[in-house]
Amino acid sequence: xxxxxxxxxxxxxxxxxxxxxxxxxxxxxxxxxxxxxxxxxxxxxxxxxxxxxxxxxxxxxxxxxxxxxxxxxxxxxxxxxxxxxxxxxxxxxxxxxxxxxxxxxxxxxxxxxxxxxxxxxxxxxxxxxxxxxxxxxxxxxxxxxxxxxxxxxxxxxxxxxxxxxxxxxxxxxxxxxxxxxxxxxxxxxxxxxxxxxxxxxxxxxxxxxxxxxxxxxxxxxxxxxxxxxxxxxxxxxxxxxxxxxxxxxxxxxxxxxxxxxxxxxxxxxxxxxxxxxxxxxxxxxxxxxxxxxxxxxxxxxxxxxxxxxxxxxxxxxxxxxxxxxxxxxxxxxxxxxxxxxxxxxxxxxxxxxxxxxxxxxxxxxxxxxxxxxxxxxxxxxxxxxxxxxxxxxxxxxxxxxxxxxxxxxxxxxxxxxxxxxxxxxxxxxxxxxxxxxxxxxxxxxxxxxxxxxxxxxxxxxxxxxxxxxxxxxxxxxxxxxxxxxxxxxxxxxxxxxxxxxxxxxxxxxxxxxxxxxxxxxxxxxxxxxxxxxxxxxxxxxxxxxxxxxxxxxxxxxxxxxxxxxxxxxxxxxxxxxxxxxxxxxxxxxxxxxxxxxxxxxxxxxxxxxxxxxxxxxxxxxxxxxxxxxxxxxxxxxxxxxxxxxxxxxxxxxxxxxxxxxxxxxxxxxxxxxxxxxx
Ligand code: GCW
Numbered sequence: 001x002x003x004x005x006x007x008x009x010x011x012x013x014x015x016x017x018x019x020x021x022x023x024x025x026x027x028x029x030x031x032x033x034x035x036x037x038x039x040x041x042x043x044x045x046x047x048x049x050x051x052x053x054x055x056x057x058x059x060x061x062x063x064x065x066x067x068x069x070x071x072x073x074x075x076x077x078x079x080x081x082x083x084x085x086x087x088x089x090x091x092x093x094x095x096x097x098x099x100x101x102x103x104x105x106x107x108x109x110x111x112x113x114x115x116x117x118x119x120x121x122x123x124x125x126x127x128x129x130x131x132x133x134x135x136x137x138x139x140x141x142x143x144x145x146x147x148x149x150x151x152x153x154x155x156x157x158x159x160x161x162x163x164x165x166x167x168x169x170x171x172x173x174x175x176x177x178x179x180x181x182x183x184x185x186x187x188x189x190x191x192x193x194x195x196x197x198x199x200x201x202x203x204x205x206x207x208x209x210x211x212x213x214x215x216x217x218x219x220x221x222x223x224x225x226x227x228x229x230x231x232x233x234x235x236x237x238x239x240x241x242x243x244x245x246x247x248x249x250x251x252x253x254x255x256x257x258x259x260x261x262x263x264x265x266x267x268x269x270x271x272x273x274x275x276x277x278x279x280x281x282x283x284x285x286x287x288x289x290x291x292x293x294x295x296x297x298x299x300x301x302x303x304x305x306x307x308x309x310x311x312x313x314x315x316x317x318x319x320x321x322x323x324x325x326x327x328x329x330x331x332x333x334x335x336x337x338x339x340x341x342x343x344x345x346x347x348x349x350x351x352x353x354x355x356x357x358x359x360x361x362x363x364x365x366x367x368x369x370x371x372x373x374x375x376x377x378x379x380x381x382x383x384x385x386x387x388x389x390x391x392x393x394x395x396x397x398x399x400x401x402x403x404x405x406x407x408x409x410x411x412x413x414x415x416x417x418x419x420x421x422x423x424x425x426x427x428x429x430x431x432x433x434x435x436x437x438x439x440x441x442x443x444x445x446x447x448x449x450x451x452x453x454x455x456x457x458x459x460x461x462x463x464x465x466x467x468x469x470x471x472x473x474x475x476x477x478x479x480x481x482x483x484x485x486x487x488x489x490x491x492x493x494x495x496x497x498x499x500x501x502x503x504x505x506x507x508x509x510x511x512x513x514x515x516x517x518x519x520x521x522x523x524x525x526x527x528x529x530x531x532x533x534x535x536x537x538x539x540x541x542x543x544x545x546x547x548x549x550x551x552x553x554x555x556x557x558x559x560x561x562x563x564x565x566x567x568x569x570x571x572x573x574x575x576x577x578x579x580x581x582x583x584x585x586x587x588x589x590x591x592x593x594x595x596x597x598x599x600x601x602x603x604x605x606x607x608x609x610x611x612x613x614x615x616x617x618x619x620x621x622x623x624x625x626x627x628x629x630x631x632x633x634x635x636x637x638x639x640x641x642x643x644x645x646x647x648x649x650x651x652x653x654x655x656x657x658x659x660x661x662x663x664x665x666x667x668x669x670x671x672x673x674x675x676x677x678x
Contacts, residue, residue, distance in 0.1 A: 013646075013647040013648070014647060015647050015648055015649035015650075016647050016649060016650055017461040017462060017649065017650075018461060018462025018463065018467050018470065018650060018653075019201075019461050019462060019463065021205050021463060021470055021473075021474075021498070022145075022205075022208070022470065022474055022494055022497035022498045023061075023204070023205065023208060023497070024497065024498070025060070025061045025064035025065050025141070025145065026064075026065070026145075026500075026501075027065060027066075027067065028065055028144055028145060028146075028147045028501060029147060029501045030147065031144070031147040031148075031149075032065065032066055032067070034149070034150075034151065035062075035065070035066055035144055035150065036066050036068070037080065038080060038123065038150055038151055039062055039066070039070060039080060039082050039123065039150075040070055040071060040078065040079070040080030040081070041070055041071040041072075041077070041078055041080055041081040041082065042055065042058045042059060042062070042070050042071070042072065042081075042082050042084075043077065043081050043082065043083045043084070043092075044058065044083075044084045044085065045083070045084070045085035045086075045089050045090030045091075045092065045093065046085060046086065046089040046090070046130060046133075047089075048089075048130055048243070049242075049243035050130035050131065050133070050134055050243040050244075050245075051084075051085075051089070051130055051133070052243075053134065053204075053243055053244065054084055054130075054133060054134055054137045057137060057138075057141070057204075058082065058084070058137060058141070059072075061141050061144075062141075062144075065144055065145070070082075077092075077117050077118055077120045077122055078120060079120040079121050079122075080120075080121070080122070081117070081120065081122040081123070082122070082123045082124075082125070082140075083117070083122055083123070083124045083125070083126075084124075084125040084126075084133050084136070084137060085125075085126060085133065086126070086127055086128060086129060086130060086132070086133055087099065087102065087126075087128070089130075090126075092117060092124075093124070093126045095117075096115065096117075096124065096126065098111060098126060101156060102126060102127070102128055103128075104156065104158070105127070105128070105132070105156055105157065105158040106128070106132075106158045106159075107128055107129050107131075107132065108129070108131055108132050108135060108158065108159050108210075108212070108245070109127065109128075109132055109135075109156070109157050109158030109159065110125060110126065110127040110132045110133060110135055110136030110139070110155075110156075110157055111124070111125070111126045111127070111136070111155065111156050112124070112125050112136055112139060112140055112153050112154075112155040112157075113126075113153055113154050113155070114150075114151060114152050114153045114154070123140070123150065123153065125137055125139075125140055130243075131207075131212075131244075131245035134207055134244070134245060135157070135207070135210055135245075136157070138207065138208040138209075138210075139155065139157065142208075142493060142497065145496060145497045146492075146493050146496040146497060146501070147496065147501050157481075157482075159210060159480075159481045159482070160436075160439075160440045160449070160481065160482050160483055160484070161395075161439060161440060161449045161450050161451050161480050161481070161483070162448060162449050162450055163212075163213070163330075163332075163366070163395055163448060163449065163450025163451070163452070164210060164211050164212050164213070164450060164451060164452075164477065164480035164481065165211065165212070165213040165214060165215060165249060165292075165450070165452040165453075166206065166211055166213070166214040166215070166452070166453060166455045167214075167215045167219070167295065167397065167452045167453060167454045167455060168184075168185075168186075168214060168215060168216050168217065168218070168455060169218040169219065169220070169401075169454060170184040170185070170186060170216060170217055170218055171184070171217070171218050171220075171222065172188055172217065172222045172224060172225065172230070174186075174187075174188070176218075176458055177218050177220060178401050178403045178454070178537075179401060179456070179458050180401065180402070180407040180408035180409075180456070180458075180465045180466075180469075181408055181456055181457060181458035181459070181460040181462075181463060181464045181465035181469070182458035182459035182460040182465070183458055183459045184458065184459070185198055185199070185202060185457060185458060185459060186216060186233075186237070188230070188233060191232075191233035191236050191237070192232050192233045192235065192236030195236065195240060198459075199237060199240050199241075200240055200244075202457065203240065203241040203244035203246045204244060205463075205473070206244065206246050206477065207244040207245055207246060208477075209473075209474055209476075209477025209478055209481070210477050210478070210480065210481040211246065211476075211477045211480065212245050212246060212247060213246055213247035213248070213249055213292050214241075214246060214247075214248065214249065215249040215250060215251055215295045215332075215452070216234065216237065216248065216249075216250065217250060217251045218251060219251045219295060219296075219297035219303075219334065220297065220301070220303060221250075221251040221252060221253040221296075221297070221303075222253070223253045223255065223256045223259040223260045224260070225250055225251070225252075226250070226252060226253075226256050226260055226280060226284075227260060228283070231283065231284060231287050231288075232287065234248055234250065234287075234288065235248075235287040235288050238287075238288045238290070238291070242290065247290055247291070247292040248288050248290075248291055248292060249291070249292040249293055249294070249295060249332075250284075250291075250294060250295070251294070251295045251296070251297070252294040252295070252296055252320065253303070253304065254266055254296060254298045254303065254304045254305050254306070254316060255304035256276075256280070257272075257273045257276040257277065261276045261280075263276060265309065266304060266308070266309070267306075267309035267311065268306050268309070268311050268315045268316050268318065268319035269309075269311060269315060269319075273319065274319050274322065274323070277319055277320055277322075277323035278322070278323040280323065281323040281324050281326075281327060281329065282327075285327045285329075291327070291329055292329060292330065293324050293329035293330035293331055293332065293364075294320050294324065294329070294330075294331050294332070295331075295332045295334070295368070296316070296317070296320065296331065296332070296333050296334060297334045297336065298313065298316055298333070298334070298337075299313070299337055299339065300334065300336050300337045300338070307339070312357055312360070313333060313337070313353065313354065313357055314357040314360035314361050314365075315360075316333070317331050317333040317361055317362070317365045318360075318361065318362045318365065321361070321362035321363075321364045321365045322362065324364060325362065325364050328364075329364065330364045330365065330366060330448060331362075331364060331365045331366070332365075332366050332367075332368045332395065332452070333361075333365055333366070333367055333368065334367075334368045334369075334397070335350045335353075335354050335367050335368065335369045335370075335383075335385060336350065336368075336369075336370055336375070336397075337349060337350050337353055338350065338551065339353075340549070340551075343574075344574070345567075345569065345574050345576055346373075346374060346551040346556075347373040347374055347569065347576050348373075348574070348575075348576050348579060350369070350373065350383070350385060351373070351383075351384045351385055351388065351579045354367060354385055354389065354392075355385070355388050355389065357392075358388075358389045358390060358391050358392050359390075359391040359392065361392050363447055364447075364448075365392070365393070366392075366393040366394065366395045366448040366450065367385070367389065367392055367393070367394050367395070368394075368395050368396075368397050368452065369383050369385045369386065369394055369395070369396060369397060370383060370396075370397045370398075370399075371383060371396060371397070371398050371418070371421045372421075373576075374530060374531065374557075375404075375531075376398075376399040376403055376404050376405075376454075377404055377525065377530040377531060378404055378405055378417075378517070378520055378521045378524055378525050378530075379417070379420075379521050379525065379528070379530070379597060379598075380530065380601070381424070381580075381588065381598050381601060381602075382421055382424040382426065382435050384579035384580050386424075386426050386428075386435045386438050386439075387426030387427070387428025387429075387433055387435070387438045387443060387444075387581065388426075388428065388579070388581075389444075390444045391444075393441075393446045393447055393448035393449065393450075394438065394439070394446075395439065395448065395449070395450035395451060395452060396421075396435070396439055396450075396451045396452070397451075397452050397453075397454065398414075398418055398421070398451065398452075398453050398454070398476065399453065399454040400414065400453045400454065400455045400456045400469070400472040400473055400475075400476050401454055401455060401456040401469075402414070402456070402469065402472070403454075403537050404533065404537050405517070405520055406520060406538070406661065406664075407465075407537075407538055408456075408464065408465025408466040408469055408657075409466065409538075409657055409660050409661060409664065410466075410516075410520060410657070410660075410661045410664070410665075411466065411468045411512065411513075411516050411635065411654070411657065411658060411661060412468075412516045412517050412520045413468065413471050413472065413475070413487075413491060413513035413514070413516045413517060414472045414475060414476075414517060415471070415472075415475040415479070415487035415490050415491055415513070416487040416514060416516075416517045416518070417517045418475065418476070418479055418487070419479075419486070419487045421435055422434065422435050422436040422439075422479065422483045423435070423436065425584065426438055426443070426580075426581060426584065427580075427581045427582070427583060427584050428443050428444070428581055429443050429444070436483035436484060439451060439483065440483065450480070451476075451479070451480040451483070452480075453472075453473075453476040453480075455473060455476070456469050456472060456473060457473065462650075462653075466654070466657055467498075467650055467653060467654050468513070468516075468654065470494075470498065471490075471491065471494045471495075471498070471513065474490070474494045475487070475490045475491075475494070478490045478493075487514065488510060488514055491509075491510045491513040491514060492506060492510050495509045495510055495513070499645075499646055499650075500645055500646065502645050504645075505642055505645040505646070508638055508641070508642060509642070511638075512635050512638055512639065515631065515635075516635065519628050519631040519632055519635065519665075520628070521597075521628070522624045522625065522627050522628025522631065523624075523625055523628025523629045523631075523632060523665040523668045523669055524540070524628070524665075524668050524672075526597075526621065526624035526625070526628070527596060527597065527599045527600050527617075527620065527621065527624065528566070528596075528597060528598045528599045528600035528601035528602065528603075529557075529558055529565075529600050529601075530557050530601065531554055531556075531557040531558075532554050532557075532558060532672065533554065534547070534553070534554060539664070539667070539668075540667070540668045540671045540672050540675075541554055542554050542555075542558060542560070542671070542672055542675045542676065543555070543675055558600070559604065560675075560676055563606060563607075564604055564605050564606045564607060564609075565600060565604070565605065565607070565617070565676065566599065566600035566601075566602075566603050566604040566605050567600065567601065567602070567604065568602075568603060568604040569588075569601065569602045569603075570588075570589045570591075570602060570603060571589050573603075573604070576602075577589045577602060588602045589602070591603050591605075596611065596612060605617050618676075621673070621676065622673060625668070625669040625672060625673055626669060628665060628668075628669065629662075629665040629666045629668070629669045632658075632661050632662050632665040632666075633662050633665075635658060635661070636655070636658040636659065636661070636662050639651075639654060639655060639658055640655065643655075
């Protein structure tokens with residue numbers, strides 16, 4: 001098999017297993033010639049582990065991309081030097097006198113500039129910290145991987161959000177809750193002595209997109225993770241990840257003082273409980289000096305929490321926050337709560353519980369809120385808590401593991417979905433108060449800013465099960481760094497790095513990715529429908545009316561009957577729209593103006609309700625389901641046409657999954673329409 005790359009040359013394509021993710025460092029094609037002139041020597045100042053990583057990455061990457069090694073550090077520069085350093089460790093960087101500009105990019109940012117040193121044209125990656133220099137290095141390599149010009153660079157970057165974390169739902173027995181790519185990466189039985197090579201590959205991949213930490217265990221937390229035995233294991237990972245700027249965080253079980261500590265209560269106002277958490281925090285910091293903090297799922301889906309003791313979520317969060325504060329650690333307290341006694345509508349509960357606690361949290365607590373008010377559905381309106389908490393930092397939780405979006409079987413790029421969320425206007429302080437701005441602390445000043453992703457890697461060779469699921473890990477990192485990036489831009493760069501720089505193929509793959517989420521919505525839950533599933537959240541189960549809780553059924557949400565379908569959350573219904581600020585509230589409330597993509601989320605409509613297309617609601621539903629399944633088939637055909645451009649192994653593996661997607665999208669269409677048809 002051969003492929004024409006951008007240079008027009010025919011090179012045999014080696015099979016790839018996807019294990020190198022977007023860090024394959026393939027030839028950049030046509031651009032290689034100018035790169036060879038611009039980068040002839042690598043000069044990384046510094047002697048830390050991080051500068052070693054930078055040096056190794058640059059040498060390996062550039063040799064791989066340009067097909068020849070470049071010179072190592074030498075005293076002095078020749079034309080074509082690439083200098084990487086911080087003012088602390090590099091006299092060259094100091095002498096450039098970029099202090100003002102460096103200050104502006106903060107601890108994690110960087111400058112990349114084409115410049116002149118000793119009369120030689122050089123490229124400089126400068127940062128205040130070595131982690132910043134590492135991020136700048138990956139940025140520079142991304143430019144090369146994607147064939148961008150690198151001769152006249154003047155780049156200044158700093159992350160918009162401080163906390164950019166992977167959230168793993170990994171259990172201590174090696175399984176992963178909602179994991180679709182094999183077992184957990186963490187080999188608990190081998191840690192801390194034996195360190196798997198994948199641990200560093202993982203941190204490197206995270207760092208390459210600016211992810212700066214990981215919560216490594218499930219929010220349905222096993223208390224044992226806080227035992228001395230497991231803390232030592234976590235510390236070994238933390239040591240490996242530190243030079244990559246990836247900090248360790250843990251999910252804490254709120255009942256740990258009882259279940260691990262042997263106390264009779266976990267009441268957050270009990271002195272002994274507070275002391276227990278303090279001692280635990282001290283112990284953790286003794287092992288992991290830069291430990292990031294705790295993530296807590298409390299009083300949700302059977303997890304223990306402060307409400308068990310008649311205390312509020314704020315009181316619960318604060319006892320942990322006080323224990324971590326002396327060490328500069330933080331608490332991420334999840335707002336994924338839906339106790340039935342709060343309101344009959346699950347969508348309203350978290351807002352009701354948390355808005356009344358605004359102002360009661362310690363400064364080192366952030367409330368972690370899922371993008372939508374229910375649970376990672378293929379489409380939800382943004383969660384009304386965004387923009388509603390004026391005095392409490394709110395960070396966003398999104399889900400890269402495609403629990404409700406075809407898992408690792410369907411090709412669904414989530415960049416577009418997350419952009420829809422980030423670009424949503426909360427109108428919290430007038431128009432333009434987008435979720436992205438709320439998260440970045442630009443709407444209400446915020447002490448903590450961040451976005452986390454329930455994430456997808458496992459032990460599968462290609463990390464994420466589906467080759468395209470890697471794009472969701474990638475897109476999360478890129479958007480957490482800069483929520484203003486476009487989904488298309490991210491899809492394009494990922495495609496170039498992961499598959500090819502062939503222009504036609506890039507355009508085809510990017511198009512597939514860009515429409516994939518809407519396609520998925522169309523053949524599963526269009527027009528604001530949600531939760532039409534049961535069991536493992538993969539297949540259609542609109543008839544599902546039996547579960548331990550009403551709000552785990554499908555019928556609770558779609559409420560289909562002979563006279564209509566949809567959940568009336570309007571003012572004249574259950575009033576859920578009022579959790580949104582005006583004019584968003586009025587927009588969702590008004591059936592004429594409510595975006596049709598949210599129609600049945602907010603409105604109950606007759607089957608013959610007239611849609612903007614002129615069709616009845618029923619006809620429109622049919623059209624959506626048919627179009628979705630049709631688009632899945634087109635995606636398969638489009639991918640087929642790329643078989644000479646993508647290596648046979650990855651092409652074949654994706655093709656197999658697309659075949660499943662085509663069959664299952666047709667099943668979605670048929671089962672749903674058959675059910676609602678009745
Ligand atoms: O989406 C639901 C999942 C649960 C998960 C829960 C949560 C970890 O189905 O598996 O539990 O959300 O976010 O806590």
